Amino acid sequence: MAAPAKRPSNPGEWCSAINCTNNRSKNPWMSFFRFLKDPERCKKRVINVRRDDLHSKPIEKLCKNNVLCADHFEMSQFMNPALRNKLLRCAVSNLFDIPNKPPLATPRRPPP
Numbered sequence: 001m002a003a004p005a006k007r008p009s010n011p012g013e014w015c016s017a018i019n020c021t022n023n024r025s026k027n028p029w030m031s032f033f034r035f036l037k038d039p040e041r042c043k044k045r046v047i048n049v050r051r052d053d054l055h056s057k058p059i060e061k062l063c064k065n066n067v068l069c070a071d072h073f074e075m076s077q078f079m080n081p082a083l084r085n086k087l088l089r090c091a092v093s094n095l096f097d098i099p100n101k102p103p104l105a106t107p108r109r110p111p112p
Helices: 039-049 059-065
Strands: 032-034 067-069
Touching: 039 059
Parallel strands: none
Antiparallel strands: 032 067
């Protein structure tokens, strides 16, 4: 039985998005984009990723250790959509495979 794949020690090598397994060693052709140093834009990216553990981290740490792969940006967000290697300055990550939270279970009213 093969040993489970071990993640590289550098967290920036893996995409920070939920349910995304892209990494630089498995996908050397794929572009990865660091979280932004601008506090407002960085906060937007953290909100879009929907990872609760990132909300408490300082921006300096987010920018250094977290990346998103090109799969999480629409083609219109790239300067050169064919290469997908450079984002527009106003690019927003919005393509994520996040299951919707289940609806709250509310008790049914008894019949009259």
